[in-house]
Amino acid sequence: NAGVTQTPKFQVLKTGQSMTLQCAQDMNHEYMSWYRQDPGMGLRLIHYSVGAGITDQGEVPNGYNVSRSTTEDFPLRLLSAAPSQTSVYFCASSYSGSGRYEQYFGPGTRLTVT
Amino acid sequence: RKEVEQDPGPFNVPEGATVAFNCTYSNSASQSFFWYRQDCRKEPKLLMSVYSSGNEDGRFTAQLNRASQYISLLIRDSKLSDSATYLCVVITGGGNKLTFGTGTQLKVEL
Numbered sequence: 001n002a003g004v005t006q007t008p009k010f011q012v013l014k015t016g017q018s019m020t021l022q023c024a025q026d027m028n029h030e031y032m033s034w035y036r037q038d039p040g041m042g043l044r045l046i047h048y049s050v051g052a053g054i055t056d057q058g059e060v061p062n063g064y065n066v067s068r069s070t071t072e073d074f075p076l077r078l079l080s081a082a083p084s085q086t087s088v089y090f091c092a093s094s095y096s097g098s099g100r101y102e103q104y105f106g107p108g109t110r111l112t113v114t
Numbered sequence: 115r116k117e118v119e120q121d122p123g124p125f126n127v128p129e130g131a132t133v134a135f136n137c138t139y140s141n142s143a144s145q146s147f148f149w150y151r152q153d154c155r156k157e158p159k160l161l162m163s164v165y166s167s168g169n170e171d172g173r174f175t176a177q178l179n180r181a182s183q184y185i186s187l188l189i190r191d192s193k194l195s196d197s198a199t200y201l202c203v204v205i206t207g208g209g210n211k212l213t214f215g216t217g218t219q220l221k222v223e224l
Binding site for chain 2: 040102107
């Protein structure tokens, strides 16, 4: 099993550009989520999904869109990048129910917006 | 007040020392609690769950104090390999909401 994979590992964008961060898992997990991690702020939940076709907002959803057309994939779209979106982005997955509590994280995408 | 608060450290300790971290949470309805470990520039990984009666996993002991709304992590006989950031995680809202603390950095030195 590859676990949770994320691409790209690094990305530099100019303000106003759009892009999609990819996330895939091969563990058949129902629950998937996106976090951003900033110094002094901890991990903050952006969006999450409890299954294919179902998504919901987390703590900091503005400027980001998600969709979940398959169990395996959960891409995160930045609509119009801003410098405030410079961060490290982690995708995570877990089983539903009580198994949700062990989150398996991908290696992260380091994004810089200039 | 933040929902989950941790002392950022760093805690610099010699190898073999015992070190303890606390994490306080503000929502009394919080249901479940965990400690994650994050190595520098890596993803977080689950270290251990925290049970109401306290629990131990080798050199690591986790405790929960619901009355005072804090959890703790005790590491005995510290190893160089324990150097990392330790994140406290609190679950509320029916299990969909995981709130991470900002982490406590531990540096174990020779």
